Amino acid sequence: MTQSTDRAVTEVLNNHKGGSQIQTVWDRYEAQQPQCGFGELGLCCRHCMQGPCRIDPFGEGPDRGICGATxxxxxxxxxxxxxxxxxxxxxxxxxxxxxxxxxxxxxxxxxxxxxxxxxxxxxxxxxxxxxxxxxxxxxxxxxxxxxxxxxxxxxxxxxxxxxxxxxxxxxxxxxxxxxxxxxxxxxxxxxxxxxxxxxxxxxxxxxxxxxxxxxxxxxxxxxxxxxxxxxGTPQPVISKANLGVLREEAVNIALHGHNPLLSDIIAQVASDPALITEAKKAGASEGLNVVGICCTGNEILMRHGIPLATSSISQEVAIMTGVLDAMVVDYQCIMPAVATIAECFHTKVITTMPIAKMPGAEHIPFDEENAVKCATAIIRQGIERFRSRNPDKICIPHESSTAIAGFSAEAIIGALSKVDADDPLKPLIDNIVAGNIRGICLFAGCNTVKVPQDYNYVEMVKRLLAENVLIMATGCASSAYARHGFMTSEATTKYAGEGLAAVLTAIGEAAGLEAPLPPVLHIGSCVDNPRAVDIATAIANKLGVDISKLPVVASAPEATTEKAVAIGTWAVVGGLPTHLGVIPPVLGSKLVAETLTSTVKDLVGGYFVIEPDPNKAVKALLAIIDERRAGLGLS
Amino acid sequence: MEVIYVQADRCLGCKTCEIECRIAHTDTDTENTLFAAVSQLRPPKRRLFVEQGEKGKTPVICRHCEEAPCIVECISGSIYRDEQGFVRRKKERCIGCWSCIMACPFGVVVRDAEAHIAVKCDHCPDLDTPACVTGCPTKALQLVDVDSLPQERRKELLLKKEV
CATH class of the missing domain: 1.20.1270.30 (Substrate Binding Domain Of Dnak; Chain:A; Domain 2)
Incomplete structure (x- = not known):
């Protein structure tokens, strides 16, 4: 199976100098095949020590667990x-x-x-x-x-x-x-x-x-x-995304994880002239280069314009470039495998949180009382490590895309207010009503080893944009679109349908960009998904209808984590039809699967759409958008 | 003759068969249990393999062939056919030439690198039913009489036609 559709990731996977013994997430996935069908269907229970219990989905073996649970x-x-x-x-x-x-x-x-x-x-x-x-x-x-x-x-x-x-x-x-x-x-x-x-x-x-x-x-x-x-509330900022942002002549420090409490301070400290001088003294003529991975990368991209190296699924690949001097992590979505991969290179993996340590990594406790001091010590570790870099193991891909990020709800309203200062939402609503914006889709969630990296994201967004659907993205979805060049003004010209392109051009020009807004708005990290709800709530209140009536949908086409399950579920409760491109472990129960995909619609308006095929998923989402438009009396 | 019948569309890939196989082949003085198996210095090898195919998951097992290529190729007389007709291996006669591994078209003879001997399915001679069959929770593995199977098939076929 193709591992990734990201050319930079593919280039490093094919040409890295870490040796043939290196195993990445994709190799470990293959080694896990076949995966247990009971787990895939959600039919294995380990909640008590009388178990584990398994239900036979074919109806010949047990139809209930030891306690009687069906x-x-x-x-x-x-x-x-x-x-x-x-x-x-x-x-x-x-x-x-x-x-x-x-x-x-x-x-x-x-x-x-x-x-x-x-x-x-x-x-x-x-x-x-x-x-x-x-x-x-x-x-x-x-x-x-x-x-x-x-x-x-x-x-x-x-x-x-x-x-x-x-x-x-x-x-x-x-x-x-x-x-x-x-x-x-x-x-x-x-x-x-x-x-x-x-x-x-x-x-x-x-x-x-x-x-x-x-x-x-x-x-x-x-x-x-x-x-x-x-x-600070994010405002539009131009930066770069993909592994090409790593530099051979700089000390490269990647910040990986989720909370800006750590990453924002390191981002601030990295501009300290004394530390830059130290980096240069160590031989890095271009000084310090801080980059982001995963959602903490989104946090510092949005607030400081710090380039985004890659997303969570390809975190190991950042190390395999051979130029990452330190990977500093806090919590969530950090694979323990990074410490193993780092053994094949000079990279120092530094854990910082008391609840998230890892064998093979160095732990430098990050305490908020001495944040700058801790951040400085961490950066010095990276500088020190630069000296051990092996020039024979370097494999930096050229790929990187320009990315405009930082579209918080406030920033979006701000841009709209340049069109209509008294009533900022009016231009957005007028264009939804007129059909120039057919609907809005929030792309959220992760990458998964079960889908070639970014494949579903890119396939779906191309078709939705052509159909005049405005896209918002968070988390690793926004990383995908940043890396694949969907967060530029050019992307609007290239991918957006006529109506959507006209709207984005008008707002972009009114906001003084002299170019269209990007067609995919980077609204934040995965924890920032409520920013999309804020926008939907504002539109709903302005129109005097509930969110469950709006032509707004959500999609997590490459979901992985439990966090994504929680977010997807509240999106449904929030009234959004929510597409999942990976089959969650619920198909062992017809009742549960039907409840999630159908019954719940009558209760909260939102529901899950489970569809692994990106083309069919687009068709389903467009049909839902049109159904909701019709419900509002819009053509 | 009784053989292990594989219904691949029943296999969920849980690998219970592999685990039960290892437990049954644990070399211990006490009862063969999962915990005995995992605490062996040299954990037992499995004799069947759950693989991911194009169409789905399936256990791959020794067919105990009538014209067994592994017996033909075994030069030391280690691999033989027992009274019940199952193809087995005499541990002490194996010289580790791996001819059997190269000969087996199913890939179900493997090497025990630590013991320097070939390992294959013995159809669990001490058990009434092979451990993998007993363990399978979805009956993807079943013990059937190979002589009555064709008749059952014919009946199934007729039933289908009637519907």
Missing amino acids: ADTIVARGLARAIAGGTASHSGHALHLVHTLKKALTGQAPDYAIKDKDKLKAVAARCGIEIKDRSSKKIALELVELALAEFGDKGEPLTWAASTVTAGRIEACDKLGIVPTSIDGSIAEVMHRTTYGVDADPINILLGGLKCAVADYTACHLATDLSDIIF
Whole structure:
């Protein structure tokens, strides 16, 4: 099977100098073949020590587990736990930001501050905090307490969910009894109800999963808001993406993982002239070159214009270029394999978080109290490592694309306000109504070894753009489009249909770009998916309809992680038809599969569309968009 | 004669057959269990292989051929046919020339690199039913009488035509 459609990744895989013993994610996938069908169908239960139990999908063997759980119960329990796993990741990410902001406000973390006071005030006002005639610090302290309450037992609907969605969404959740009152409590509740001998009703378990997914949305939104407050709300920025951004004559340091708490500080420190001089002294004539991988790469791309080297699935390939001097990681989507691959090169893999260590890597604890000091020490490790670089092992591909990133909801509204200052959403809505914008599709999620890297993303986006569908992208989806050149003005000319191209050109020119906006808007990292909800909510409220009526869809055509399961589930609860290009482990239960793809539509308006073929998926999404347009009386 | 019948469309690729095969061939004084098997200094080798084919997953097993190429090629007399008609290997006579491996068209004779001997399916002579068949949770592996199989097939065919 083709491993990747990314030419830079392919070039390194074919020509790297690390030796034939190197095994990448694609080799390990092959070694895992065939994969267990019980797991693929979600029919294996390991929740108690009487198991593992397996249900025979052909109906000849056992039709229930030792405790009596049927296939429906087992599949529903597995899915709910995946949602809880994803939610736990976003909860940890968000809570880390809250704690750090609190430390910054109380003088314990002097390297962090409130960078975006406007965002602070906007978020605080939205959360019901009095902002008039109050200092930023006072507002922020109150916001921190409000944020902390979201994680504990709040006893009332979560502010970051209730204040950011349409009234219709709240009503739909309320009716189903899936309004969470605690982020961490929702995770614990799923773990409780899916443990031995608690919830056996598959539909009830799925509702618990939906509730947990709403908690995941809450955590994601909170994380995005706090990141913007601490590090600034992204604004359009031009940079580069792909492995060609690595430089032979520079100390290359890759930041990999998710939270900007680490990466943003390193990005700031990397411009310190003293450190650049140190790098030059070590022999790197071009000084320091910090690049991003995965979602923390998106964070620093959007806020600092730092080039994006590659996405999560090809993280090992960055090391195989032979010029990566250090890979600095925090948490999530970091394959333990990077430490093994690094043994074939000089790269130092540095873990930084107490909950995310790795055999073979060096652990340098990153504490927020001494952020700059820690960041400096980490960069020095990279500089030191540069001296051990083996020139015979270098294999840098030329490929890199220009990428315009940084389209936060605020930035999009900002660009639109250049067209109509009094009513920024009007140009967007008018063009949706007129059909110049047929609909909007949010591409989210990961890459997976089960699809040649980026294949589904690229195939689908080309067709959707030609059909005048405006594209927003987050996470590794945005990385794919950045690397494949879809985030440029030229891409609008090349791929967008006539109506969409005209709109993007008009907005681009009004915003003073003298060129069209890119047809794929990079709205953030994977935790930033709520930015798309903010835009959809604004459109829905302006039109006076619910999100579940809008011609807006979502797609995760190459999904991998539990986080993607959680995000996909809240997108469905949010009213979005959500395409999955990888078959999730639910097909062992017809009931669960039907509930997710059909029954849930009547309850929340959103539903899953499971379709591995990208062309068929495009057809399905366009049909949904047209159906929804018709529902609004639009042609 | 009883043979192992493979229904590939039933195989989920869970590899329970491979695990059961290893357990059955664990060299231990106590009961053969999974835990005994994994704690062996030299863990037992599997004698059948679940592979990913173009159309799906399938266990590949020794057919105990009537004209067994492995017996023909074995120059030391290590591979022989037992009273039941199954093709087996006498450990002590194997000299590690690997002729059997090269001869087997199914690729189910393999090398035990540590013991320096060839390893193949022995149809579990001490068990009523081979361990892989007992272990298969979806009945992708079944023990059938090769002489009554054709008649069953004919019946199936007629049934299909009637429908």
